[in-house]
Amino acid sequence: MKILVINSGSSSLKYQVINMENEKILLKGLVERIGEKKSSIKHENGTSKYTEELKITNHEEALKKVMNLLIDPQYGCFKSLSEIDAIGHRVLHCGEKYVSSVLIDDNVINAIEEHAVFGPLHNPPNLTGILAAQKLMPDVPQVAVFDTSFHQTMPPKAFLYGLPYEFYEKYKIRRYGFHGTSHKYITIEAAKMLGKDIKELKLISAHLGNGASLAAVKGGKVVDTSMGLTPLEGLVMGGRSGDVDATVPLFLLRQGYSIDEVDNILNKKSGVYGISGISNDMRDIEKAIKEGHKRAQLAFDVYTYRIAKYIGSYATILNGFDALVFTAGVGENDPEVRKTVCDYLGIFGVKLDDEKNISLNRIGGIISSDDSKVTVMVIKTNEELMIARDTKEIVENQKK
Numbered sequence: 001m002k003i004l005v006i007n008s009g010s011s012s013l014k015y016q017v018i019n020m021e022n023e024k025i026l027l028k029g030l031v032e033r034i035g036e037k038k039s040s041i042k043h044e045n046g047t048s049k050y051t052e053e054l055k056i057t058n059h060e061e062a063l064k065k066v067m068n069l070l071i072d073p074q075y076g077c078f079k080s081l082s083e084i085d086a087i088g089h090r091v092l093h094c095g096e097k098y099v100s101s102v103l104i105d106d107n108v109i110n111a112i113e114e115h116a117v118f119g120p121l122h123n124p125p126n127l128t129g130i131l132a133a134q135k136l137m138p139d140v141p142q143v144a145v146f147d148t149s150f151h152q153t154m155p156p157k158a159f160l161y162g163l164p165y166e167f168y169e170k171y172k173i174r175r176y177g178f179h180g181t182s183h184k185y186i187t188i189e190a191a192k193m194l195g196k197d198i199k200e201l202k203l204i205s206a207h208l209g210n211g212a213s214l215a216a217v218k219g220g221k222v223v224d225t226s227m228g229l230t231p232l233e234g235l236v237m238g239g240r241s242g243d244v245d246a247t248v249p250l251f252l253l254r255q256g257y258s259i260d261e262v263d264n265i266l267n268k269k270s271g272v273y274g275i276s277g278i279s280n281d282m283r284d285i286e287k288a289i290k291e292g293h294k295r296a297q298l299a300f301d302v303y304t305y306r307i308a309k310y311i312g313s314y315a316t317i318l319n320g321f322d323a324l325v326f327t328a329g330v331g332e333n334d335p336e337v338r339k340t341v342c343d344y345l346g347i348f349g350v351k352l353d354d355e356k357n358i359s360l361n362r363i364g365g366i367i368s369s370d371d372s373k374v375t376v377m378v379i380k381t382n383e384e385l386m387i388a389r390d391t392k393e394i395v396e397n398q399k400k
């Protein structure tokens with residue numbers, strides 16, 4: 001079975017084709033800056049690489065371009081699009097309406113639309129990707145894989161807010177958690193790397209990308225995670241504030257900012273970008289720190305301190321932990337962030353091997369010293385593979 005995985009972000013479209021017989025990637029690519037003046041495509045199929053800068057107005061146009069590449073004699077992996085057996089889409093969430101992966105039909109589409117208010121940066125582009133794929137490949141089964149599913153095991157004491165209970169009953173306002181496919185992949189791979197049964201393992205998974213979240217996982221089940229009703233809660237992120245006193249947006253509204261302005265401030269103009277005033281990208285922040293930029297240093301300090309604070313609280317609710325795993329853009333590529341976070345965690349017996357922290361950067365592996373009580377690891381995440389596995393299962397069950 002050959003599966004096309006689509007991850008539509010607000011301005012990007014990531015895709016992979018995976019051969020599920022051996023879980024090998026046949027091709028992958030990324031369309032960036034969709035809707036801006038100059039978009040770009042980066043594509044590779046194992047033998048040839050293709051890059052192009054051009055203007056791509058919307059996700060449908062992007063997907064059309066991708067479809068052409070999929071059947072290109074040099075860059076593709078198919079003779080015809082009819083060789084695609086199924087499409088798996090990353091979908092942020094549908095609240096409590098869909099809690100596990102599902103074959104996409106009109107009900108699912110309506111639910112994704114309905115829940116856009118709780119996933120303003122993600123649900124609309126997810127939907128655009130689905131509609132574009134349906135239009136271009138109407139006969140191929142399409143599956144939605146939700147960022148929330150892996151967090152469904154959280155108990156009510158972890159997922160309820162301290163708000164009047166009726167808001168949970170009426171609006172399903174609760175904590176959902178995101179990056180679930182990544183945290184799940186990390187859990188499976190960490191157990192493999194440690195040679196341990198997942199059921200025996202207590203771990204903290206740190207997905208530090210542009211969006212960032214932590215998950216506390218006990219025996220393969222999430223007991224808590226840092227994102228909430230939307231991916232705004234928790235850690236300080238590239239452009240998102242993470243936890244703030246709920247009075248802050250109220251205050252800004254009373255100051256005369258519009259609802260959309262406040263939304264934009266919290267979701268895009270805050271976090272590392274907001275504090276530093278220069279960039280949401282950790283590479284730029286660390287470069288600026290070396291040049292003596294004080295607010296870049298401040299952004300780095302707030303970012304890493306918040307991660308350590310959350311890990312401390314998760315260590316408590318897990319009653320100790322065996323492993324800490326760093327993943328995603330920052331987690332996989334940034335020794336400085338890992339070191340600074342781990343330096344806070346001495347109380348739990350975390351001891352980093354500074355040499356391995358650097359030599360295994362990007363590659364992945366165990367980066368703690370042999371006498372560390374907690375095994376610290378870097379693992380490259382693979383959300384696409386998790387999406388493809390679920391898609392395969394749903395489509396196969398459908399045929400039975």
Ligand SMILES: Nc1ncnc2c1ncn2[C@@H]1O[C@H](COP(=O)(O)OP(=O)(O)O)[C@@H](O)[C@H]1O
Pocket residue numbers: 208209210211238280281282283328329330333334
């Ligand atoms: N070499 C690097 N060093 C430090 N940070 C990096 C590096 N490469 C990427 N990043 C960080 O990773 C982020 C992107 O992470 P990624 O997981 O791809 O996020 P997303 O899926 O949200 O686009 C960038 O914004 C940047 O902060």
Ligand SMILES: CC(=O)OP(=O)(O)O
Pocket residue numbers: 147178179209210211212231
């Ligand atoms: C849920 C979320 O924040 O996703 P991303 O990091 O891809 O923006």
Ligand SMILES: [Mg+2]
Pocket residue numbers: 209210211
């Ligand atoms: Mg991501």
